[in-house]
Amino acid sequence: xxxxxxxxxxxxxxxxxxxxxxGTLTSRALTEAVLARMAEVDGKIHSYIHVATExxxxxxxxxxxxxKSGRRRxxxxxxxxxxxxxxxxxxxxxxxxxxxxxxxxxxxxxxVVHDLEEAGAVLLGKLATWEYGTGNGGEYFDLPxxxxxxxxxxxxxxxxxxxxxGASVAAGTASFAMGSDTTGxxxxxxxxxxxxxxxxxxxxxxxxxxxPNCYSLDVPGxxxxxxxxxxxxxxxxxxxxxxxxxxxxxQVSGMRIGILRGPLGRFPAPDASMSSxxxxxCAVIGRLGAHLEDVRLPMPVSECxxxxxxIGPAESAAIHEAELRERPxxxxxxxxxxxxxGSLVRAVDYIHAQRQRRLIADAIDTMLRPYDxxxxxxxxxxxxxxxxxxxxxxxxxxxCLTPFNLSAHPAMVQCTGYSxxxxxxxxQIVANRGDVVSALALAAAYEQxxxxxxxxxxxxx
Amino acid sequence: MSQxxxxxxxxxxxxxxxxxxxxxxxxxxxxxELAVYVGDLGCxxxxxxxxxxxxxxxxxxxxxx
Numbered sequence: 001x002x003x004x005x006x007x008x009x010x011x012x013x014x015x016x017x018x019x020x021x022x023g024t025l026t027s028r029a030l031t032e033a034v035l036a037r038m039a040e041v042d043g044k045i046h047s048y049i050h051v052a053t054e055x056x057x058x059x060x061x062x063x064x065x066x067x068k069s070g071r072r073r074x075x076x077x078x079x080x081x082x083x084x085x086x087x088x089x090x091x092x093x094x095x096x097x098x099x100x101x102x103x104x105x106x107x108x109x110x111x112v113v114h115d116l117e118e119a120g121a122v123l124l125g126k127l128a129t130w131e132y133g134t135g136n137g138g139e140y141f142d143l144p145x146x147x148x149x150x151x152x153x154x155x156x157x158x159x160x161x162x163x164x165x166g167a168s169v170a171a172g173t174a175s176f177a178m179g180s181d182t183t184g185x186x187x188x189x190x191x192x193x194x195x196x197x198x199x200x201x202x203x204x205x206x207x208x209x210x211x212p213n214c215y216s217l218d219v220p221g222x223x224x225x226x227x228x229x230x231x232x233x234x235x236x237x238x239x240x241x242x243x244x245x246x247x248x249x250x251q252v253s254g255m256r257i258g259i260l261r262g263p264l265g266r267f268p269a270p271d272a273s274m275s276s277x278x279x280x281x282c283a284v285i286g287r288l289g290a291h292l293e294d295v296r297l298p299m300p301v302s303e304c305x306x307x308x309x310x311i312g313p314a315e316s317a318a319i320h321e322a323e324l325r326e327r328p329x330x331x332x333x334x335x336x337x338x339x340x341x342g343s344l345v346r347a348v349d350y351i352h353a354q355r356q357r358r359l360i361a362d363a364i365d366t367m368l369r370p371y372d373x374x375x376x377x378x379x380x381x382x383x384x385x386x387x388x389x390x391x392x393x394x395x396x397x398x399x400c401l402t403p404f405n406l407s408a409h410p411a412m413v414q415c416t417g418y419s420x421x422x423x424x425x426x427x428q429i430v431a432n433r434g435d436v437v438s439a440l441a442l443a444a445a446y447e448q449x450x451x452x453x454x455x456x457x458x459x460x461x
Numbered sequence: 462m463s464q465x466x467x468x469x470x471x472x473x474x475x476x477x478x479x480x481x482x483x484x485x486x487x488x489x490x491x492x493x494e495l496a497v498y499v500g501d502l503g504c505x506x507x508x509x510x511x512x513x514x515x516x517x518x519x520x521x522x523x524x525x526x
Contacts (some may be wrong), residue, residue: 216517309502325480328488340488340496343479349503352515361510361517405519 008033009172010456013079013229016175020067021079027067027078030175031060031122034080038124038173040460044154046146047168049085050093051125056080059122066120075232075245077120077392082174084162085126086133087220088209089113099127099144099330100323110209112178112220112237119236124174128164133180134213135161135318135334137396138340139387142332149386150192151457152423156383157392159192161185165223166193170457176224177234178388180207182214183308185402186221187428192383194424194452196224196443198234198412199405201433205237214315216354217308217405227414227444231385234436242437250441253289257442258367258374260400265300267398270380277416277425278377284449285375285442295374297403298363304403307360310345310353317342323361357406364407366432372438373431376400378413382423400428410436414443415452464500467493 008030011019019025035053042048048440063078083089086096087396088106093375110118128148139157141147148163151171155275158166162179166189169177179186181199190197199221207218218296222271231244259282269275286292297304323331324339331339335397377400384391404411411430419422428456433437447453467475469486472493476484484492 076482303507306506310499310506313499321480326483328481328484336488337491337495340484340492341499343476343481344492344496344499346503349506351516352506352508353505355514356507357510357517359514 007172009037009381012225013076013175013177014226014232017075017077017232021072023067027060027063027122028057030078031056031080031124034124034173036174037171041171042173044175044459045149045151045167045171046128047148047164047171047173048082048094049095049097049126049145053124054123056124058325059117063120063122066248073118073120074236075212076116076236078122079175080124081116081176082127082165082181083113083167083178084123084129084133084165086129086180086211087113087126087178089126091124092126092260094126094211095144096132097143097145098131098332098335100184100327102144106209108209111206113209115237125359127174127177130161130163131332131335132213132320133185133211134182134338136337138334138389138392139392140333141387145263150383151459152194153421155385156423157192157386157395159189159218159379159383160396162223165189166195169193169223169225171459172456176222176229178208178220179223180213180218180220181405182217182312183405184396184399184447186223186410187283187378187401188396188399190223191378191426192424194415194418194426196227196412196414197228198222198230198410198436200234200238200410200436201408214318216311216315218368227440227447230412231440238454241412244437244440247437248441248444250437252285252442252445254457255290255372255438255442257285257290257292258295258296258369258371259292260295260374260376263297265301265302267302267380269435270377271382272294272384273419274295274377274380276426278427281416281427281446282375284335285446288445288449290442293365295371299360301400301403304360305397306400307353307406310349311357313342314345314350315340315342317345338458360403361407364403364409368409368430368432372435373429373442375417376428376430378426382419382421382425405431409433410439411438412439414446417450417452418455464497464504465498469493472496
């Protein structure tokens with residue numbers, strides 16, 4: 001890894017925006033720098049499925065002209081971004097990472113894409129994804145596009161299913177990216193690639209125009225380099241009454257924070273590096289003045305995972321039933337495996353899983369309510385070697401992410417340092433519904449107090 | 462508790478019953494393996510204590526960020 005220096009591709013979205021506003025940087029220069037970074041390194045990490053170069057240059061030129069005439073649409077004006085290939089963009093191929101969708105070109109933009117472009121952000125292209133934004137935890141190298149690789153170590157997995165979103169922001173082939181999360185698909189690649197990844201409860205950001213994976217759990221979310229970057233994206237997409245960016249300066253001193261280490265159930269203890277980084281991160285926010293109290297999840301984390309293992313495949317099988325009936329041989333192993341499993345879930349068990357979800361959600365809500373936020377593990381392991389079992393499945397399955405998909409609370413992951421091999425470590429911050437700003441403020445204060453944003457992966461030849 | 466793995470004939474009949482007529486033999490074989498896993502998951506899932514515990518399909522938090 002290397003010191004990020006001052007290369008334009010390495011600017012956070014927020015720093016780029018400040019320079020654009022001050023007139024010391026143009027969107028065209030920034031966009032061209034990021035495109036040049038892509039040309040230099042994307043052959044190693046495969047973060048993109050489709051790059052829309054001409055469209056991006058045109059949008060950047062327009063953004064510059066507007067800035068020159070005094071029009072700044074938002075705090076993302078002129079900042080380049082990518083979207084996971086399950087987002088619809090009018091006129092651009094949306095393959096969803098699948099040979100089932102080769103040649104599919106949507107006629108309309110997903111509202112997220114529309115809103116970001118209306119805010120002046122510059123779309124660079126479509127990012128790699130596990131097929132249909134889902135999978136079974138493994139990697140089988142059987143899709144029509146190269147597998148995205150982790151910029152911190154290209155022999156390793158990014159985290160899925162928003163694989164290209166994680167790779168691109170870490171590598172500087174996008175200033176920020178949009179992914180989607182059903183049981184961790186924003187937060188897992190964010191953790192694996194050393195980023196910030198945030199999800200809000202359903203309805204916080206529109207999921208329209210994104211290929212569904214699980215109606216009752218899917219949420220879109222940003223992957224960014226810094227917490228402020230995430231707040232800027234959420235300001236555009238969630239349209240809070242009070243700007244999340246302005247609220248980042250909220251004092252951590254006096255915040256009541258729950259520390260949640262389990263019970264993990266049948267999942268193993270976290271890697272030693274992950275665990276020690278978590279404890280040190282807790283100490284950091286303690287030194288910032290947060291009141292720390294131990295809390296316990298009302299049920300084992302692995303039980304929450306099991307609930308998602310009935311809900312997710314069953315809904316996916318319903319959503320993609322036609323493809324499983326007509327073209328099962330054209331699917332990759334992971335998607336087909338999930339749809340076959342979902343076809344076997346009894347309706348009775350699905351309903352019990354949704355009943356159990358409600359009990360879990362209510363119990364977690366009760367646990368959380370006395371606190372401004374809780375901090376807990378994200379994944380329990382560092383990014384695994386790509387395609388190597390059982391490392392892959394352990395990384396994707398053994399996480400503390402799914403309880404908060406089930407409970408529909410705002411949740412985010414953040415880098416808490418690096419392992420001795422230089423792989424990103426992460427924790428998760430969860431807030432009460434309607435109060436994501438507490439999580440963002442806590443994460444921003446932690447980020448300011450630690451040096452983790454000063455490193456970038458080394459990918460240059 | 463682990464369920465008995467269904468025979469390939471049984472699982473193929475199940476698949477055909479629900480319109481999955483284009484599965485290759487290896488898909489059928491994999492489905493038979495998955496049937497045990499999925500069946501176990503369903504059986505192990507805790508059951509809510511009261512009939513009044515309604516499913517989360519009615520649990521839609523809406524725009525609460």
